[in-house]
Amino acid sequence: MSFDDSFPPFLESIKSLLEGKLFFVTKEREQGRGSGKWREMPNVVVLDNGGGLCKAGIGGDNNPTAVVPNCLGRPSASKKWLVADQLQACEDLTSATLRRPFDRGYLINPDLQKEVWDRVFRSLLHVDPTASSLLLVEPLFNLPSIQRSTDEIVFEDFGFRSLYVADSPSLVHLYEASHRPDGLLSKAQCSLVVDSGFSFTHAAPVLQNFTINYAVKRFDLGGKALTNYLKELVSYRSINVMDETFLIDDVKEKLCFVSLNVSRDLQIARRRGKDNLFRCTYVLPDGVTHMKGFVKDLDEAQRYLTLPDETLPQPVEKKEDGHPEFSEKPEERKRIDLTKTEFTLTNERFLVPEMIFHPADLGMNQAGLAECIVRAVNSCHPHLHPVLYESIILTGGSTLFPGFAKRLEKELRPLVPDNYQVKITTQEDPILGVWRGGSLLASSPDFEEMCVTKSEYEELGSIRCRRRFFH
Secondary structure, three states, X not given: OOHHHHOOHHHHHHHHXXXXXXXXXXXXHHOOOOOOOOOOOOEEEEEEXXXXXXXXXXXXXXXXXXXXXXXXXXXXXXXXXXXXXXXXXXXXXXXXXXXXXXXXXXXXXXXXXXXXXXXHHHHHHOOOHHHEEEEXXXXXXXXXXXXXXXXXXXXXXXXXXXXXXXXXXXXXXXXXHHHOOOOHHHHHOEEEEEEEOOOOEEEEEEXXXXXXXXXXXXXXXXXXXXXXXXXXXXXXXXXXXXXXXXXXXXXXXXXXXXXXXXXXXXXXXXXXXXHOOOOEEEEOOOOOOOOOOXXXXXXXXXXXXXXXXXXXXXXXXXXXXXXXXXXXXXXXXXXXXXXXXXXXXXXXXXXXXXXXXXXXXXXXXXXXXXXXXXXXXXXXXXXXXXXXXXXEEEEOHHHHOOOHHHHHHHHHHHHXXXXXXXXXXXXXXXXXXXXXXXXXXXXXXXXXXXXXXXXXHHHHOHHHXXXXXXX
């Protein structure tokens, strides 16, 4: 398949991107940054507006200027609502109350979203929206009513001069293809993007930089659900943390991992002492000496990395009285520090990410990730099947768990025909991968021709303008 056959005329700029003719330009973009003044040169603001994090920056840059929580928060000791970076800068977020503009992956509170965007555009990016274009990343299958509300915010409240709306799978494909011009993904112009984010997980086939919507499969499980499940486990077994969203997010990101053999690991998690490779302790903030929680012993928390893939370690020898023989001396054992509030994790560390692969085990009537991928591939033309299985790209924060790609390959292999290869690639930074694809697209010289202008929006309305984006 040649490049000339792969691209419609109005997307000729993407052809140049994939052939490596366009590069990031950053020096000009840095001028005026942080000065608190509007930029004089025309800008393309790239906004990956996720349910959990809002990633925003200027098109052509390597990294976004701001990666902030897409929410408002009020610490328990304050009456003031903090927005975006203000929330990040707050030292004590114990029992903070959160208000999110997104629910279950879709925008439900435009006024709240406008408040977050206003902080991002004016205080963090220092751009004048009336002199800028906006590349906005929206969820797949966004409802028309939500699209109209978004367009009103973009054109009427902020006054952007033009808008382009993209979806995450096509931008991930664009970015990966441009970085591997000689690879299969770039030559075949076909990939399967697995996006596991804050609200849900998609398996989306992409062909010639367009997401094949009818083949996209989704299950309603993402980082938010995993955090809530970990809250329940810790609250039931140790201490009530149902109101500690930021704290449990930190626990999940630092301590959870994907098991390669769940039945084996459940046996290990029942052991006591040194033989329990999963046992670790997390210390809660005390509000005096430390305002944030931390892992008590990092070496102890990472002992599971030494565990072989399949073999089950032998249990420790027992004394004649039936009690296990510990190799360390009693005084060297880790003891609970009664001056600190802390809790211990064992099998919670791998049971939480396990939801992504087997949600039915927890009562959810949905297929796991491997089955979701197979269904997405089978919805495409049979000629695409071998290429899709060999071009799986992982993106989204929930794919950052250690062992994620290896476990997915292990789950997929029995479901895929033997004559097909399974190759899974994790993005260099799964959280920023979508934004970087948007930044690459925004740096195209023909980008403005792909946008809907404010005058077109005022003349034709939201629905007719949205047809241009093929969503």
